[in-house]
Amino acid sequence: MTELALKGAPVDRARLLRLLQDYGVYAGVAVLLLVNIALTPHFLSTENFRTQAVQVAPVLIVALGMALAIGSEGVDLSVGSVMALSTSLLSLYLGYGPWVALIVAMIGGAVVGLANGSLIAFIGVQPIVATLALMVAVRGIALVLLPQLKDVRDSGMSSLGSGDLLGIPYLVLIATALALVVGFIVKRTTFGRQLLAIGDSRPAAQLAGLPVRRVLILVYVIAGVLAAIAGVLATARLQASDPTSLGTLMELSAITAVVVGGTPLSGGRIRIGGTVAGAVLIQLLTATLIKHDLPPSWTQIAQAVVIVLAVYAARERGKR
Amino acid sequence: MLSVTGLTKTFPGARALDGVDFAALPGEVHALIGENGAGKSTLIKVLTGVYQPDEGEIVHDGRPVRFQTPLEAQHAGISTIYQEVNLVPLMSVARNLFLGREPRNRLGLIDFRRMHGEADEALRSLGLRVDVKRPLRTLGVGAQQMVALARAVSVDARVVVMDEPTSSLEPREVRTLFGVIRMLKERDIAVVYVSHRLDELYEVCDKVTVLRDGKLVHTGPIAELDRLRLVSLMLGREMAEVSGEGVTKFTGDHHAGREPVLSASDLTVRHTLHQVSVEVRPGEVVGLGGLLGSGRSETAKAIAGALPPDSGTVVVAGSPVRTGSTPAAIRAGISLLPEDRKAEGIVPGLSVRENIALAALPGLSRFGLVDDARVDKIVDTFMKRLRIKASGPHQKVGELSGGNQQKVLLARWLAMQPKVLLLDEPTRGIDVGAKAEVQGLIDELADEGLGVLLISSDMEELIEGSDRVVVLKDGAVVAELTGDDVTEDRLLHAIAAAPESDAELKTVAPDAAAIVAPASQPVPVSGAVPLDRTSSGGETDHD
Secondary structure: OHHHHHHHHHHHHHHHHHHHHHHHHHHHHHHHHHHHHHHOOOOOOHHHHHHHHHHHHHHHHHHHHHHHHHHOOOOOOOHHHHHHHHHHHHHHHHHHOHHHHHHHHHHHHHHHHHHHHHHHHHHOOOHHHHHHHHHHHHHHHHHHHOOOOEEOOOHHHHHHHHOEEOOEEHHHHHHHHHHHHHHHHHHHEHHHHHHHHHHHOHHHHHHOOOOHHHHHHHHHHHHHHHHHHHHHHHHHHHOEEOOOOOOOOHHHHHHHHHHHOOOOOOOOOOOHHHHHHHHHHHHHHHHHHHHOOOOHHHHHHHHHHHHHHHHHHHHHHHHO | OEEEEEEEEEEOOEEEEEEEEEEEOOOOEEEEEOOOOOOHHHHHHHHOOOOOOOEEEEEEOOEEEOOOOHHHHHHOOEEEEOOOOOOOOOOEHHHHHOOOOOOEOOOOOEOHHHHHHHHHHHHHOOOOOOOOOOEHHHOOHHHHHHHHHHHHHHOOOOEEEEEOOOOOOOHHHHHHHHHHHHHHHHOOOEEEEEOOOHHHHHHHOOEEEEEEOOEEEEEEEHHHOOHHHHHHHHHOOOOOOOOOOOOOOOOOOOOOOOOOOEEEEEEEEOOOEEEEEEEEOOOOEEEEEOOOOOOHHHHHHHHOOOOOOOEEEEEEOOEEEOOOOHHHHHHHOEEEEOOOHHHHHOOOOOEHHHHHHOOOHHHHEEOOEEOHHHHHHHHHHHHHHOOOOOOOOOOEHHHOOHHHHHHHHHHHHHOOOOOEEEEEOOOOOOOHHHHHHHHHHHHHHHHOOOEEEEEOOOHHHHHHHOOEEEEEEOOEEEEEEEHHHOOHHHHHHHHHOOOOOHHHHHHHHHHHHHHHOOOOOOOOOOOOOOOOOOOOOOOOOOO
16 A cells, blocks of 8 residues: 555646646636635736736747747847837827837847847857847936836827727737737747757757747847837836836746746757747736735745746646 | 676676676787777776676686776776867866876865976876966867876876877877887786777787677787777678568669769868768668778768868759758758757657758748648658657657657658768667668668668668768778778778888887987977977887
8 A cells, every 4th residue: 555655746736746747727827716715815807817917918928029039949138128119109100090100119129139040040149148248238228218217198109008809908919819829829820840959959950950040030030029019018007218227137937938838948849839828927926916916025925936836837847 | 907707797688798807918009999889988987987787797806806996996096098088178278187186285275386387297208298387278179188198107006007098189189199008018007998990909909809799809919900800890791691682671773863862072071081982873772881080970971061171062953052052951851860860860859850850841831830741741741751650640750669760750851852862880789670661661761762862870771772872081082992892801801901001100200209208309399299200309119
């Protein structure tokens, strides 16, 4: 009897870990929802859900790009600064109409991504270093373009930030649509398949004749554009452009969402659903602690615990 | 000085050393040779304390010892120079020389002045004159190797182990190295020398120990062993043993077309390949023969665009291919099955399906969208045709057996409908059944009109599988066997043949010895080993 239990234990543990890897993040979201429904007053209100969803949208969009970068065995630290650049460009070009401003902001993000990708693919700079350089530089450029906070007064922008369709805020709709598009790209396109192969084994991908450089550059361009979109949406919600603070530490939130969502940092695997759930999990965690009047330091500690748990779950995969 | 008896070391799944005896004597250069997996590296690692032996005894200076760490071995006077320079590239030359044993001043801080002085002296005594304050990486590879050598010698070594020290050296740097080895000999230091280059062994070594499959097969003075005998010992083939009956699945005869489908000419890569030319006709299997490090894999990689050649051309079916570009080579119809299947071949985390479709994806897509139906069809076809055993197309390739991984790779390339297949050790590390299947498959493909270039360390496979064998040695083509000449006997002779320039080598050697003799004047040089044959006078023959 005891022997049997001993024998059974490691198998169960391994299976538990795999389950934790694959579904842990969804379970975490479910648990937090249940806890909140039970303990938090007024949690089950449309208004609350709306607030949470609107807050999580920009993080989620940035995290989608981050998931691609991490899946290619890289990382993109410049996303927060790209959000700042995007808000600066937006407020500068808003005079030409919101659509022009949006396109200019996205082009800005694409250019930053192109710089990141070129450094990584052609010069061979490690992604963490290349994007760190761009993170510093782009924040500087954003501040040069728009030295201080500026109110955004545009009817289009304000309806984007607070309007809704059938009760669902535009921000949430856009984030959902983008998640679906990125998920589709990963699953169904040549680019997505090649990206995973490159992230899993670069030498093999190279010898198989994959366009490694082109794919890597495209990854960072997409990450840049997504960050720029997030910057526009965040600006629309705040009704102000603030390049000094917008997007600071966003890269860390995005990495957290991706990692907690079960995408391994070693590349070769991307979980878009997990990334969405990861972003939601962190958002709910923060909201829960705030609603129960716990100090912000608690939020940080709780985030740390979640990250450590996610990394612990991912550890077994690396060993196999 | 240092000897081991009955040494056995087992790794999970493989016995790396099996009752090996080995002894390094003072003032003797002892060659340690063997093919891949023979156990050389393991033996060296046991000697230098990296691995602990499972059985057997190490005797050093008459006392049995057990080195728990490389540091203990170093303290006992055993220094090692590894194949790749293992120093700290960003630190200065002097700091590298004294790493871990820096001279200290009274405050316990590093005494830089003394360190630089001593470093300069140590390098001068090896005939190397460089600024010792420069970061190591600014030196050439050869000079770095010399710094490693200086470090090994300067720690009061009693035994110096050199693991393929010449693999990245220029010929003249090799000469300097040999001079240093002779100097070590005079100082009564035991040298253990590992190399695949036969010429070097005969030039500098006194004794030779041959390992094969973890067992000791021969030990004795190298002068008593001719080259042919040495090669047949290494490869485990008797010269007379020419098998009439095939052991492999190959049928051997193919009906080759006239015009070559692949013709690579004068491929040259610094240090690696020297004007290698190979032609393959449709329906023909051409073998690449040679020992480890003779440039077989490099030739294949250069043809496939994975190793940019300095010069040379590759022509496929009459049209030239841009060299140094894998996609260009693949478009032209060249497919390479790489030697290191796990690191360079499969993408372990992706499924069988994704791995097979990987290279052919652009052709299976419309507007960048993968056409799943077509992928499924191709995957299904090849999984059946190559009899790939997997739980299904969605199983991860990393979970398959070696033979099935190899079949997945073959399928990946066959899906590209190549004209030429370059197979680098296609059956290494896969079980007997799968091996026969892969060999049968190669035959079949050649019959269908594919040109195949086959690299194999398995003699039988090479001889029986190939219609023609091109023999490489030290990165150059030394022979081509055709028709009835494709026999093990002929192949062994071709591999063992002494270089024509043997006489020239001997006349150069004394110079090198003179350079490192303390009395000689070092020639100023920047970043490289000084060796100017014509100007360094005062030849003293140390031989």
